[in-house]
Amino acid sequence: MDVADLDYRARTRSGCIPPELVLRLLEHGHVDVVELQAGRGEWFCALAWARLLGEQGRQADALEVLAPYLATGWWTAVEAAAELLEGWGRVDEAIEITRVRMEAGHPMALESYTRLLARHGRAEEAFMLLRPHIGEPSLAVTLVDVAAAVGRDEEAAALLAARTGHECSDFPWCCRGLDRDTAIGLLATIRERQGRIDEAIALLRPDGTTLLNRRQLAALLALHGRLDELRAAAASDDSGYAVRRLALLLEERGDVEGAIAAYRQADLPGAHDAHAAVELAQLLARHGRGSEAIEVMRRQADARNGDDWILHILADLYLGQGRPEEGLAHLDALAAARGGEEYWDLYGIRLPLIAARDGVDGAIAQARSHPEGATWYAALHIAELLAGAGRIEEAVAVLEQHASRNGHDLAGYLIDIGRVQDALTILQRRTARPPEPSDGPRHDAPRSETPCPV
Structure with missing residues (x-):
C-alpha cells in the first residue's frame, strides 16, 4: 500500500468506499463485501471490519486486518489502531504504537501520545x-x-502568561498560531477550573473585541449562571455569541418568552443578524409557534432575496407546517422581484413543496421543464424525490444518465437495491491524483517551523 494514495483517497473520499456507504453495506447485510474489500486497500472497510471483529472478541483478527495499513506508517491507521487497543484495555500497546510515530517526528502524534499517557x-x-x-x-x-x-x-498558567504580551507581526507564522488571544483564552480556562471565575471573566473582558474571547466569555457567563452579566454582554456584543448564549440559557430555564425577547430586542445584534434570525425561527418552531417562525424567515427572505440558505429554511418551515401552497406563493413573489429568472440552485428549493402539493410526479414534471432540468445537479434533486417516495429503481435510472458526476449518490441507491458490484465499480473508479506538496503527504510529513521568540 502507498501511504500517499491512502491518505489522498481517505481525505477526498474519491476512488474508495466512503464510511457512510460502508455503513450502508453493513445495514443491508453485506458483511462479506466489507470483509473482502478490507483486504483490498479499502481503508474505511478495514476500519469497520476491525471494529466488528473487536466487538466479537476477535482482537487478533482485527489487528491483522489493520496490519497492512499500519505497516505504511500512515498516521490515520495508527491513530485508529491505538483507539481500538485502548478500548480493549491493551493500553501499553496503544501507547507504544503512538510513541513510535511520535519519535519519527509525526506532527500529530505528540498530542495523541500525551493524552494517552494522561488518561x-x-x-x-x-x-x-x-x-x-x-x-x-x-x-x-x-x-x-x-x-x-x-x-x-x-x-x-505562567507559561501562558508569558505569551499574553506578544503582539503577532505575521500571524500565524511568527507564533505558530498561539497568538495572544489564544493564550488569554487558555489562561482563563485554567482560572475557571480553579474556581477563580471572576479572574477568568476579567481576563476575557479587556480584549473583548476578539471573536475568540467573546465566544468564550459568553459560554463562561452562561455556564455559571451569570445572567445579568450575560444580558449586559448581549447588549453590546455585535458578534451575536452572547445573544445566542443568553437565549439558550433562558430556554433551558423554561423562560421561552425571555429567550425570544433576547433575539427580538431591536437594539441587539440578533434583530439584524440572519444567523440569529434562523435560531429564533428554530426556537419558535420547537415550541409550537410555527407561524411566527415562518414570519421571522419571511422577513429575512424579503431582505435577502436570493440567499439560497435562507430560502431553504423558509421552505422547510412551510413544509413542516403543512402549508406548501403558501410557501410556493411566497417563492413566486420573491422570484418575480428578482425579475422572474430563477437558476436551478433557487428553483430546486421549491420541489419538495410542489411534491407536497401536486405529488412527486407533478414535481418531477416541473423540474424537467426547467431549462436546467436535464443537468447532473437537477438529476440529484429528481432522484431524491423518487427515492423519498420509495421509487429507488427510478432514482437509479435518473442518476445513471450522469454517473460520472453523481457517483456517490448513485452508488448508495444501487446498494439499496442490491446491485452491490455496480456500486463498487462506480466508487472505485480512480482519477488522477494531484502532485503532493514538496514536504510530503499531508498530515503525515513532519513540519519544520520557527518558534515565536517570546
Missing part, C-alpha cells in the same frame, strides 16, 4: 513532554488539559 496514570510524564511545545496551539490546549491531572495549573 492512564502518566500525566506527569505527558506534562513534561508538552512543556517545550507551549507555542503550538493544539499542544498548548493539551498541556492545559493535562496540567489539571498533575496539579501543575500554576506552571501552565
Whole structure:
C-alpha cells in the first residue's frame, strides 16, 4: 500500500468506499463485501471490519486486518489502531504504537501520545513532554488539559502568561498560531477550573473585541449562571455569541418568552443578524409557534432575496407546517422581484413543496421543464424525490444518465437495491491524483517551523 494514495483517497473520499456507504453495506447485510474489500486497500472497510471483529472478541483478527495499513506508517491507521487497543484495555500497546510515530517526528502524534499517557496514570510524564511545545496551539490546549491531572495549573498558567504580551507581526507564522488571544483564552480556562471565575471573566473582558474571547466569555457567563452579566454582554456584543448564549440559557430555564425577547430586542445584534434570525425561527418552531417562525424567515427572505440558505429554511418551515401552497406563493413573489429568472440552485428549493402539493410526479414534471432540468445537479434533486417516495429503481435510472458526476449518490441507491458490484465499480473508479506538496503527504510529513521568540 502507498501511504500517499491512502491518505489522498481517505481525505477526498474519491476512488474508495466512503464510511457512510460502508455503513450502508453493513445495514443491508453485506458483511462479506466489507470483509473482502478490507483486504483490498479499502481503508474505511478495514476500519469497520476491525471494529466488528473487536466487538466479537476477535482482537487478533482485527489487528491483522489493520496490519497492512499500519505497516505504511500512515498516521490515520495508527491513530485508529491505538483507539481500538485502548478500548480493549491493551493500553501499553496503544501507547507504544503512538510513541513510535511520535519519535519519527509525526506532527500529530505528540498530542495523541500525551493524552494517552494522561488518561492512564502518566500525566506527569505527558506534562513534561508538552512543556517545550507551549507555542503550538493544539499542544498548548493539551498541556492545559493535562496540567489539571498533575496539579501543575500554576506552571501552565505562567507559561501562558508569558505569551499574553506578544503582539503577532505575521500571524500565524511568527507564533505558530498561539497568538495572544489564544493564550488569554487558555489562561482563563485554567482560572475557571480553579474556581477563580471572576479572574477568568476579567481576563476575557479587556480584549473583548476578539471573536475568540467573546465566544468564550459568553459560554463562561452562561455556564455559571451569570445572567445579568450575560444580558449586559448581549447588549453590546455585535458578534451575536452572547445573544445566542443568553437565549439558550433562558430556554433551558423554561423562560421561552425571555429567550425570544433576547433575539427580538431591536437594539441587539440578533434583530439584524440572519444567523440569529434562523435560531429564533428554530426556537419558535420547537415550541409550537410555527407561524411566527415562518414570519421571522419571511422577513429575512424579503431582505435577502436570493440567499439560497435562507430560502431553504423558509421552505422547510412551510413544509413542516403543512402549508406548501403558501410557501410556493411566497417563492413566486420573491422570484418575480428578482425579475422572474430563477437558476436551478433557487428553483430546486421549491420541489419538495410542489411534491407536497401536486405529488412527486407533478414535481418531477416541473423540474424537467426547467431549462436546467436535464443537468447532473437537477438529476440529484429528481432522484431524491423518487427515492423519498420509495421509487429507488427510478432514482437509479435518473442518476445513471450522469454517473460520472453523481457517483456517490448513485452508488448508495444501487446498494439499496442490491446491485452491490455496480456500486463498487462506480466508487472505485480512480482519477488522477494531484502532485503532493514538496514536504510530503499531508498530515503525515513532519513540519519544520520557527518558534515565536517570546
